[in-house]
Amino acid sequence: MSVPDSPGSPLRAVYAVPPTSPGGRRxxxxxxxxxxxxxxxxxxxxxxxxxxRLVYKTQVFLNHEGDLFRTRLTHSLEVAQLGRSISRxxxxxEDLVEAISLxxxxxxxPFGHAGQDALNDCMAEYGGFEHNLQSxxxxxxxxxxxxxxxxxxxxxxxxxxxxxxxxxxxxxxxEAREPSGVARRFLDGTQPSLEAQLCNLADEIAYxxxxxxxxxxxxxxxxxxxxxxxxxxxxxxxxxxxxxxxAGKAPRRLLAEVIRRMLSAQVYDVIASASASLATAAPASxxxxxxxxxxxxxxxxxxxxxxxxKRFLFRELYRHPQVMDTTxxxxxxxxxxxxxxxxxxxxxxxxHREPETTEGISPRRVADYIAGMTDRFATxxxxxxxxxxxxxxx
Numbered sequence: 001m002s003v004p005d006s007p008g009s010p011l012r013a014v015y016a017v018p019p020t021s022p023g024g025r026r027x028x029x030x031x032x033x034x035x036x037x038x039x040x041x042x043x044x045x046x047x048x049x050x051x052x053r054l055v056y057k058t059q060v061f062l063n064h065e066g067d068l069f070r071t072r073l074t075h076s077l078e079v080a081q082l083g084r085s086i087s088r089x090x091x092x093x094e095d096l097v098e099a100i101s102l103x104x105x106x107x108x109x110p111f112g113h114a115g116q117d118a119l120n121d122c123m124a125e126y127g128g129f130e131h132n133l134q135s136x137x138x139x140x141x142x143x144x145x146x147x148x149x150x151x152x153x154x155x156x157x158x159x160x161x162x163x164x165x166x167x168x169x170x171x172x173x174x175e176a177r178e179p180s181g182v183a184r185r186f187l188d189g190t191q192p193s194l195e196a197q198l199c200n201l202a203d204e205i206a207y208x209x210x211x212x213x214x215x216x217x218x219x220x221x222x223x224x225x226x227x228x229x230x231x232x233x234x235x236x237x238x239x240x241x242x243x244x245x246x247a248g249k250a251p252r253r254l255l256a257e258v259i260r261r262m263l264s265a266q267v268y269d270v271i272a273s274a275s276a277s278l279a280t281a282a283p284a285s286x287x288x289x290x291x292x293x294x295x296x297x298x299x300x301x302x303x304x305x306x307x308x309x310k311r312f313l314f315r316e317l318y319r320h321p322q323v324m325d326t327t328x329x330x331x332x333x334x335x336x337x338x339x340x341x342x343x344x345x346x347x348x349x350x351x352h353r354e355p356e357t358t359e360g361i362s363p364r365r366v367a368d369y370i371a372g373m374t375d376r377f378a379t380x381x382x383x384x385x386x387x388x389x390x391x392x393x394x
C-alpha cells in the first residue's frame with residue numbers, strides 16, 4: 001500500500017519513514033509551515049559550515065591536484081542523486097534519503113581516509129576517531145548556528161542514518177546520554193530505516209563509479225586494466241558493440257557511457273532485489289522494518305561483482321605509489337598539527353580553546369578542529385606552524 005505525502009508528490013510506501021519524524025528531535029520545535037521534517041533537515045545541512053567545507057576535502061585526489069576530480073562535496077551530491085532515484089522507485093522517503101546522503105561525510109578529515117587514519121592514531125589514547133561518529137558530532141554539537149541549542153537539532157532518523165557504524169562501548173555511552181536514541185540499534189541488533197540502508201548502498205555505488213572516472217582521468221588507471229574487471233568489461237563490450245570505433249575516436253565518451261551503464265545496472269539491481277525482499281518480508285510500517293535483516297541490498301551476483309571492483313580499485317588506485325605518496329604527506333600534516341596544538345594550545349583560534357585546566361586542552365577539541373579543516377587550510381596551517389611546505393599548489 002502506498003500513499004502520497006501531498007497532492008502531486010510521489011507515492012510513499014507504508015514501510016517508508018513518514019514526513020513527520022517518528023523519532024522527533026532532541027529539542028522539540030514547532031513544525032515548519034511549508035516543509036516536512038526531513039526537508040527541514042536537508043536545508044539545515046546544506047546551509048551549515050561543515051557542508052561548504054566539503055568542496056575542499058579530498059575524495060581520492062587532493063584538491064590541489066586538479067580541478068575536475070571529485071571532492072567530498074561532489075561525492076555527497078552524487079550519493080544523494082542515486083539515493084533519490086532508487087528511493088522514488090521503492091516508495092521511500094526521498095527527503096530523508098537526501099538529508100542522510102548530504103550529511104554522511106560532514107565529519108571527514110582533510111586528506112581523505114589517510115587523514116582519518118592519522119587522526120585516529122593521534123587519538124588512540126583518547127577514545128579514537130572515526131568519521132561517521134564525527135559526522136554525528138558535527139550535526140549534534142559542533143555546528144554553532146542556533147541560539148537555543150548546539151548542532152543542527154536534526155531528526156532521529158537522519159542522525160541514525162549518519163551513524164553507520166558504532167563500537168559497542170561507545171554505543172553504550174551514547175545510549176546512557178540518550179536512552180532509546182541514535183545508538184540503540186547497535187545494542188539491540190536491529191536495523192536502521194530503509195532510507196538509511198539505501199544511503200549505505202548508494203554511497204558504495206557512487207564512489208566505485210567516480211573513482212574509476214577519476215582514476216582514468218589521472219592516468220593511474222588504464223582501460224586495459226579495467227577490462228580485467230568483470231563488471232566493467234561487461235559494459236565496455238556492450239558500448240563498443242553499440243558504438244563501433246568509439247574507443248579509438250573518443251575514449252572519454254566510451255568511459256562515460258560504460259560508467260553510465262554500470263550505474264544504471266547497479267541501481268536497477270538494487271531496486272529489483274529490494275522489491276523482492278520487501279514483498280517477502282511485507283513490513284507494515286517503518287518500525288517493523290527494524291526487526292528484519294537488512295532489506296536494501298544487491299543481488300548475490302551484483303554483490304560479488306561490486307566486491308571484485310572494490311578489490312581492483314584498492315589494489316590499483318588507492319594503493320598506487322603516487323596516491324600513497326600524497327596521502328602519506330597528508331598523514332604527516334595531520335599528525336604534526338595535532339602534536340603542535342597539544343603542545344601549544346595558544347596556536348588554536350580562541351573559540352576552539354577550553355578554559356585553562358591542569359590537564360591542558362582536551363585532545364578531542366584539537367581533533368574537532370583538525371577534522372573540520374579543508375585540505376588547503378590544513379596545508380597552510382601546517383606550513384605556518386612548521387615552516388615547511390609539504391605540497392606545492394599548482
